[in-house]
Amino acid sequence: MSALTIDPSPLREVGCILLPGDAGYEAACTPWNLAFPLRPAAVAVPRSVDDVVAAVTAADRLGLRIAPQSTGHAASTIAPAVGDDTLLVRLSELTGVTVDVAARTARVVGGTVWREVVEAVAPHGLTAVHGSAGDVAVAGYVLGGGVSFYGRRHGLATGGARAFEVVTASGRLVRATADEHPELFWALRGGGGNFGVVVALELDLLPITDLVAGMLLWDLDRAPEVLRAWNDWSATAPDAATTSLRMMRFPPIPELPPFISGRRLIVVDGAILTDDEEAADLLAPLRALAPELDTFARIPAAGLLEVHMDPPQPSPAVSDHTLLDDLDDAGLDALLGAAGPDAESAPMIVELRQLGGALAGGHDGALPGLGGRFAVYTVAMAPTPEAFAAGQRSTAAVVDAVRPWAAATVFANFSDRTKPASDLFDADVVARLAAVRDEYDPRRRMLAAHEV
DSSP states (O other), X not given: XXXXXXXXXXXXXXXXXXXXXXXXXXXXXXXXXXXXXXXXXXXEOOSSHHHHHHHHHHHHHHTOEEEEESSOTXXXXXXXXXXXXXXXXXXXXXXXXXXXTTTTEXXXXXXXXXXXXHHHHGGGTOBOOOOSOTTSBHHHHHHHOOOOTTHHHHOOGGGGEEEEEEEOTTSOEEEEOSSSSHHHHHHHTTSOSSSOEEEEEEEXXXXXXXXXXXXXXXXXXXXXXXXXXXXXXXXXXXXXXXXXXXXXXXXXXXXXXXXXXXXXXXXXXXXEOSOHHHHHHHHHHHHTTOOSEEOOEEEEGGGGGGTTOOOSSOBOEEEEEEEEXXXXXXXXXXXXXXXXXXXXXXXXXXXXXXXXXXXXXXXXXXXXXXXXXXXXXXEEEOSSHHXXXXXXXXXHHHHHHTGGGBOSSOOGGGOOSOOOHHHHSOHHHHHHHHHXXXXXXXXOOBOOSSOO
């Protein structure tokens, strides 16, 4: 059916759906990443599972595509396809956390963000395999895999998913576990949002009340020395340590903390799941480089959400990503040439996330783990069309510089540019995911970040 033949006006019968021109439509369509505006035929803002069922059923009846979204951090991956044939399902009002302390699990409602989960479970001496930013939605993070600062010890977040409650493209509510709809359960553990609207999920929790975490900071001029030292350190670091290294360039604006405003920096941050003495021994080689700021200390587990200093407000940005099998001396030189102190057109942030350990795999799911030693993630701010174009070039240039060391696949959660499934998964996994989608979305109604 052509988008030109679809009249969305019958959707007004569903109370939670807004059409263009309705009060609240613009706000509901605005994603976290402001560089990628969305203009769907209609947007649903459900406050109950029944609302989701009604909205999806009505959209299916009209032949519309269905695009679930909680916060819109990954809006860039669906923006080109969202149009007059699409119902955006904005889940930001469908939230909640129920904690089962004895079982160490939490039931998380579809649009809930990580900060809400961490705050709900912390009073019980528990935490979750959460992301570095508290405002990222749990569902999208888990569906894509989920790399955490707990990752090298506890694996991808999706490995801790015990159940998914999903409204399929036809409006049917199903619960997927290892025993019920097991193929759908397998697909949802890292296979993305191709299979329905996730309205709730059940997650394992970790019995962690505090940990050693923080950052080490140097001027970017120290990058050649710090990058090489961290690369060597990370090669032998125990699974208890999960860290990242970022080379960053900040504009001189008052919204930024004084210690970073207008500066060029290299920062190592992360978490260490050991006692204080072991953590100090482990950090000693990095502290020997005399950072100008060292915040590593034992903190409450809930404080880990603040360590990475992700942007606290929606903003316009572009990015690029790859996974790296390794970085030898030539690879380090290539990265420094693209992002180090002498790089004239480097993007605002170039990050290496430390992989390995339990992140290499261990659970049964579409994405059991990630190959390689590092994930590269590059970000440029894009407040104007000119900055957008320049950011596309600069972020891609860093990835191109290290491409000779790239792994065979990339990671969905870090891939803000639309990728074919063959870039994310091995061929046998792609075929199995397609078979699951044939069963639960045979007409390809669902619009996912990276389609199968």
